[in-house]
Amino acid sequence: MNQPNEITMHLDHALSARGASIPPETSDPVFTLDNVSVYYSDYEAIRNVTLPIGRNEITAFIGPSGCGKSTLLRSFNRMNDLIPGAHLKGTVAYHGTDIYGPNVDPIEVRRKVGMVFQKPNVFPKSIYENVAYGPKVNGTKGNLDDLVEECLTRAALWNEVKDDLKKSAYALSGGQQQRLVIARCIAVKPEVILMDEPCASLDPLATAKIEDLMVELASEYTIIIVTHNMQQAARVSDRTAFFTAELDENEIRHGRLVEFGRTRELFSSPTDPRTEDYISGRFG
Amino acid sequence: MSHLQLTNQLAGKGTPLRDRIFMWLLFLSLAIGVFTLAVLLTYVTIKGWPRLDIRLFTNMPSVRDPENAGAQSAITGSIWVISFTALVALPTGVMAALYLEEFARPNSRSQRFIEVNIQNLAAVPSIVYGILGLAVFARALALGQSVITAALTLALLVLPVIIISTREALRAVPRNIRDGSLALGATEWQTAYRQTLPAAIPGIATGTILALSRAIGEAAPLLLLGAVSFITFNPDGVLSDYTTLPIQIFNWTKDSREEFQVLAAATIVVLLLILLAMNFVAIWIRNKTQKRW
Amino acid sequence: MATNTVSETAEGLSLRQSRPRYGEKIIRFILALAAFVSIFTTFGIVISLLIPSIEFFMEVPITDFLFGTVWTPLFKNGEFGVIPLLSGTIVITLIAIAVAIPLGLGASIYLSEYASERVRKVLKPTLEVLAGIPTVVFGFFALEFLTQAILIKIFPEIEVFNALSAGLIMGVMIIPTIASLSEDAMAAVPSGLRDGAYALGSSKRQTAIKVVMPAALSGIVAAFVLGISRAIGETMIVTIAAGLQPQLSFNPLMGMQTMTSYIAAAGSGDLATGSIEYKSIFAVGMLLFLLTFLMNIFSIRLVRRFRQAYQ
Numbered sequence: 023m024n025q026p027n028e029i030t031m032h033l034d035h036a037l038s039a040r041g042a043s044i045p046p047e048t049s050d051p052v053f054t055l056d057n058v059s060v061y062y063s064d065y066e067a068i069r070n071v072t073l074p075i076g077r078n079e080i081t082a083f084i085g086p087s088g089c090g091k092s093t094l095l096r097s098f099n100r101m102n103d104l105i106p107g108a109h110l111k112g113t114v115a116y117h118g119t120d121i122y123g124p125n126v127d128p129i130e131v132r133r134k135v136g137m138v139f140q141k142p143n144v145f146p147k148s149i150y151e152n153v154a155y156g157p158k159v160n161g162t163k164g165n166l167d168d169l170v171e172e173c174l175t176r177a178a179l180w181n182e183v184k185d186d187l188k189k190s191a192y193a194l195s196g197g198q199q200q201r202l203v204i205a206r207c208i209a210v211k212p213e214v215i216l217m218d219e220p221c222a223s224l225d226p227l228a229t230a231k232i233e234d235l236m237v238e239l240a241s242e243y244t245i246i247i248v249t250h251n252m253q254q255a256a257r258v259s260d261r262t263a264f265f266t267a268e269l270d271e272n273e274i275r276h277g278r279l280v281e282f283g284r285t286r287e288l289f290s291s292p293t294d295p296r297t298e299d300y301i302s303g304r305f306g
Numbered sequence: 307m308s309h310l311q312l313t314n315q316l317a318g319k320g321t322p323l324r325d326r327i328f329m330w331l332l333f334l335s336l337a338i339g340v341f342t343l344a345v346l347l348t349y350v351t352i353k354g355w356p357r358l359d360i361r362l363f364t365n366m367p368s369v370r371d372p373e374n375a376g377a378q379s380a381i382t383g384s385i386w387v388i389s390f391t392a393l394v395a396l397p398t399g400v401m402a403a404l405y406l407e408e409f410a411r412p413n414s415r416s417q418r419f420i421e422v423n424i425q426n427l428a429a430v431p432s433i434v435y436g437i438l439g440l441a442v443f444a445r446a447l448a449l450g451q452s453v454i455t456a457a458l459t460l461a462l463l464v465l466p467v468i469i470i471s472t473r474e475a476l477r478a479v480p481r482n483i484r485d486g487s488l489a490l491g492a493t494e495w496q497t498a499y500r501q502t503l504p505a506a507i508p509g510i511a512t513g514t515i516l517a518l519s520r521a522i523g524e525a526a527p528l529l530l531l532g533a534v535s536f537i538t539f540n541p542d543g544v545l546s547d548y549t550t551l552p553i554q555i556f557n558w559t560k561d562s563r564e565e566f567q568v569l570a571a572a573t574i575v576v577l578l579l580i581l582l583a584m585n586f587v588a589i590w591i592r593n594k595t596q597k598r599w
Numbered sequence: 600m601a602t603n604t605v606s607e608t609a610e611g612l613s614l615r616q617s618r619p620r621y622g623e624k625i626i627r628f629i630l631a632l633a634a635f636v637s638i639f640t641t642f643g644i645v646i647s648l649l650i651p652s653i654e655f656f657m658e659v660p661i662t663d664f665l666f667g668t669v670w671t672p673l674f675k676n677g678e679f680g681v682i683p684l685l686s687g688t689i690v691i692t693l694i695a696i697a698v699a700i701p702l703g704l705g706a707s708i709y710l711s712e713y714a715s716e717r718v719r720k721v722l723k724p725t726l727e728v729l730a731g732i733p734t735v736v737f738g739f740f741a742l743e744f745l746t747q748a749i750l751i752k753i754f755p756e757i758e759v760f761n762a763l764s765a766g767l768i769m770g771v772m773i774i775p776t777i778a779s780l781s782e783d784a785m786a787a788v789p790s791g792l793r794d795g796a797y798a799l800g801s802s803k804r805q806t807a808i809k810v811v812m813p814a815a816l817s818g819i820v821a822a823f824v825l826g827i828s829r830a831i832g833e834t835m836i837v838t839i840a841a842g843l844q845p846q847l848s849f850n851p852l853m854g855m856q857t858m859t860s861y862i863a864a865a866g867s868g869d870l871a872t873g874s875i876e877y878k879s880i881f882a883v884g885m886l887l888f889l890l891t892f893l894m895n896i897f898s899i900r901l902v903r904r905f906r907q908a909y910q
Contacts, residue, residue: 335705431832441647523733
């Protein structure tokens with residue numbers, strides 16, 4: 023229906039990296055969002071999102087700045103609880119349990135839903151202590167050496183740091199730090215990993231390593247990634263949700279979910295003109 | 307407007323004589339303070355020089371023998387008092403700061419009330435703390451005029467300073483360290499205790515040392531708490547009588563005999579050297595650990 | 600030995616709290632308690648001043664106290680008119696702020712508007728050293744050096760203990776307080792305001808006086824008020840250098856007693872707990888606390904308002 027321009031052609035090329043084995047509909051969702059709106063005090067940052075997150079899939083959230091995608095991401099592990107005045111309407115169901123329901127402990131939620139941040143926020147401690155921190159605060163006793171090795175191996179970092187485990191994590195490069203944060207995250211044995219623009223502060227080489235790692239981790243974890251980089255979304259993700267910020271009847275901006283589907287289809291034949299404009303680079 | 311007039315005007319404005327005088331007046335006002343400091347330090351050093359010797363540390367104060375009198379009981383007394391001050395004020399101050407910075411709801415009414423209260427306490431005259439110590443610790447709790455009364459009073463005196471500087475140190479720890487910890491399923495306390503607090507320790511240490519150096523030079527509240535009586539022995543416990551360096555200096559200053567003025571000056575030099583050492587340690591800690599994020 | 604690996608089966612999907620965290624609640628409570636120590640302190644100060652003050656005012660009518668011009672607490676039928684102590688406090692405070700306000704403000708303008716980064720790095724800490732000198736040392740310096748080596752040559756009739764030396768040195772002591780708080784206020788003024796003034800052809804002096812100072816005014820006033828509050832509450836300098844004669848006089852060459860030096864002098868003696876002299880300490884203390892409290896609150900409010908304006 024439309025002439026593929028340079029960008030979409032490039033994206034088509036990138037898409038071939040992930041197989042086409044993704045079913046058209048999410049059959050076994052880990053998370054189900056139903057009419058979710060997130061507020062900062064009176065301000066509605068994102069409005070009425072309904073969305074499933076498939077098991078062992080990589081779901082990408084894309085869209086222009088200020089569309090509320092990071093805000094939405096932070097509601098999957100109740101990190102928004104930490105912001106005074108932030109609250110949520112609708113349900114975020116994790117295997118059928120509303121994580122904002124009564125008797126739900128946000129700390130338990132965060133143990134099952136790990137998070138990797140935009141800026142690699144390693145702790146000012148040794149590499150070993152960074153990985154061992156999660157299990158320790160979660161009450162794991164005994165020897166953590168094997169666990170640390172395993173997590174660092176899975177995060178593709180072990181070979182680079184195995185002789186420097188006692189060194190400060192601050193001595194690592196940005197890309198290594200981000201992989202350490204991923205190792206630290208999987209040490210808690212989460213089911214889901216949230217990634218908030220994990221490559222925003224990294225160079226292309228370090229970015230490529232993280233992307234490879236994500237694809238590898240997807241065999242075992244469910245991953246949700248927020249990214250500004252459409253090629254990245256196209257390269258790594260199975261499904262993509264496109265958000266945008268729109269003015270409502272009172273001229274106030276709110277984030278909205280525009281389109282959600284298999285990454286392949288969303289990039290090659292978007293159904294909504296706004297999605298098409300965005301991925302072909304006409305705005306955002 | 308003729309060309310000549312215009313040039314004149316520009317030239318007239320270009321002569322910044324008034325501006326230069328203004329700048330030199332500003333500099334002068336700063337210089338007067340610095341100059342007074344220099345004169346003060348020189349004066350006490352020269353005046354105290356004849357008695358700046360080992361006897362100051364080995365001998366006890368004496369009214370009869372100024373030639374051989376020392377300040378040993380005042381030095382040990384200051385060490386006793388300041389140690390217990392630190393023992394009380396440091397944990398209390400750090401815990402209070404942790405609460406206000408990490409646990410209390412930001413901008414809640416109670417938090418703002420406590421905040422204003424702490425700021426006000428930091429500016430309450432120190433002699434008023436002496437009255438508090440006299441009424442509460444010395445008399446109501448019957449601790450008498452003892453090391454512990456002095457230490458508790460000084461602890462309350464420096465508590466606001468420790469709380470304020472600890473809060474600043476905690477605030478300097480980046481938000482994303484806390485987020486990283488909480489996202490791993492750590493509780494608020496685990497995050498505060500294992501991440502935020504350790505990262506803030508250099509700042510806390512610096513602030514605490516500076517607060518304690520204020521306490522060690524403090525005399526006014528102790529005047530009401532019994533430190534003035536003539537003490538010629540070292541404290542042997544928290545309920546012991548005591549004197550401190552500033553009080554001993556005050557006592558000697560009151561005695562108009564020249565030998566005692568010299569002794570006072572010599573003791574001032576000792577006190578200032580202790581303060582200098584404490585400040586040096588504080589600055590060293592600050593510089594050694596600066597810029598980690 | 601138990602080892603841990605990622606491969607172990609996940610511990611179920613329950614989101615309920617896996618173990619009770621009583622410790623967390625207890626710790627939170629203890630921390631809150633520590634924060635409340637400051638409230639208890641204020642409360643303690645008020646109570647310990649108030650009760651003996653009330654007892655004092657049952658014996659001495661409050662009007663006699665506030666408006667009486669004779670302060671002779673140690674006489675047999677002593678009079679307790681606080682005016683002489685108040686006038687001593689006022690005279691010495693006025694001298695102190697006459698020194699500290701212009702010098703502190705001048706220093707702060709120099710540091711914030713003129714000094715190069717290098718000069719600032721040396722001069723600012725030096726000024727902070729001045730703030731760290733114990734007041735007993737300032738008192739000694741005022742009495743031994745300023746009065747006996749300088750002032751006596753200029754004013755041969757000066758008394759050994761006099762208000763002038765105490766006030767002057769106290770002024771120097773307060774310079775850092777006023778300078779650093781005013782500098783904070785001026786540093787908070789957005790640089791856009793300065794640039795605007797320069798763009799209109801203002802000189803540095805005009806910019807400092809006509810733009811930066813007015814913009815920082817409430818912060819500067821807060822600094823002054825806090826400086827005055829410190830002068831009123833300062834004890835050791837006046838106790839050592841200004842003497843212990845309560846007298847209603849405005850001659851700075853004479854000795855004077857202030858509220859603080861009365862408290863220090865009376866409190867350091869061994870007064871019987873129930874005596875009227877003992878209670879008078881608290882009455883004077885109450886007046887001192889109220890005066891400084893009002894000034895501190897005023898100053899804290901100003902600073903808050905100022906910060907909000909520039910955030």
